[in-house]
Amino acid sequence: MALALVSASCASPLMTLPPGPGAPAGDGREALTQATTACRAVRTISAEVGVSGSVGGHRVRGQLLVGLADPAAVRLEALAPAGPPVFIFVARADTATVLVSNDNRFLERGEPTAVLEAMTGVPLGPDELRLVLIGCVAGADSAAVQQLGDDWRLARDATTDTYLHRTSGTAPWRVVASIRKAGDSTGWRAEYAGGAQGLPSAVRVTALDGHRFDLQLALSQVEINQPLGDDVFRVRIPGGAEAITLEDLRRSGPLGGRK
Numbered sequence: 001m002a003l004a005l006v007s008a009s010c011a012s013p014l015m016t017l018p019p020g021p022g023a024p025a026g027d028g029r030e031a032l033t034q035a036t037t038a039c040r041a042v043r044t045i046s047a048e049v050g051v052s053g054s055v056g057g058h059r060v061r062g063q064l065l066v067g068l069a070d071p072a073a074v075r076l077e078a079l080a081p082a083g084p085p086v087f088i089f090v091a092r093a094d095t096a097t098v099l100v101s102n103d104n105r106f107l108e109r110g111e112p113t114a115v116l117e118a119m120t121g122v123p124l125g126p127d128e129l130r131l132v133l134i135g136c137v138a139g140a141d142s143a144a145v146q147q148l149g150d151d152w153r154l155a156r157d158a159t160t161d162t163y164l165h166r167t168s169g170t171a172p173w174r175v176v177a178s179i180r181k182a183g184d185s186t187g188w189r190a191e192y193a194g195g196a197q198g199l200p201s202a203v204r205v206t207a208l209d210g211h212r213f214d215l216q217l218a219l220s221q222v223e224i225n226q227p228l229g230d231d232v233f234r235v236r237i238p239g240g241a242e243a244i245t246l247e248d249l250r251r252s253g254p255l256g257g258r259k
Contacts, residue, residue, distance in 0.1 A: 018149055035127050035172075042225065049218065051209075056121050060215075066205050087099060094112065095112070113125040118249040122215065141157065142155075189207075
């Protein structure tokens with residue numbers, strides 16, 4: 001199983017965010033630019049990602065190899081204790097492929113967000129996943145930045161509230177949390193910690209309903225803006241592999257245990 005089921009334990013509390021709506025921030029452009037300069041320069045990222053937490057009521061733990069490129073390209077490999085990856089997920093633009101190696105099953109020409117959610121329970125597309133891992137903001141307008149006290153700013157766009165924080169008046173602004181708003185049950189919250197050069201080393205992604213998923217992602221061996229060729233985002237389907245549907249993947253995806 002790619003991400004092993006482990007015994008349940010209590011999750012740590014989420015970060016306390018200041019209440020809004022606040023007032024227009026005179027320094028909104030400067031704060032947003034300072035907080036996102038490093039992440040906006042990221043075109044590719046590869047990393048090892050330690051995963052722990054819960055999905056669908058099951059505790060999970062495991063290790064992924066991740067490669068992402070702008071625009072909308074992703075490769076995820078779930079490492080096994082020995083041998084080939086337990087699964088490989090690749091997506092480019094609007095097409096995704098999954099190879100579940102231990103069962104010799106595959107799905108081709110899937111919609112990336114739907115396939116990734118079926119596998120992991122987390123409703124993120126390739127570009128959203130890249131932005132979450134680097135702690136970045138896609139379309140926030142500096143004119144919409146609100147001041148929430150001296151050391152907090154709230155940047156808003158049509159879908160996402162992004163919180164900027166500095167530890168003192170002379171410290172740099174950093175993105176510390178994002179809340180993806182949705183009219184259905186797919187909303188989520190991400191929190192960012194640690195890291196160097198303006199990028200996080202730890203990310204927590206939690207469903208807004210408090211039940212569907214709560215995952216901690218620890219990044220290591222991070223490489224930024226190294227070339228990722230087209231072959232990275234392809235997967236070879238071995239002869240004799242069995243084709244499956246999206247519903248098959250939902251019932252028995254590599255996160256395991258769901259029926």
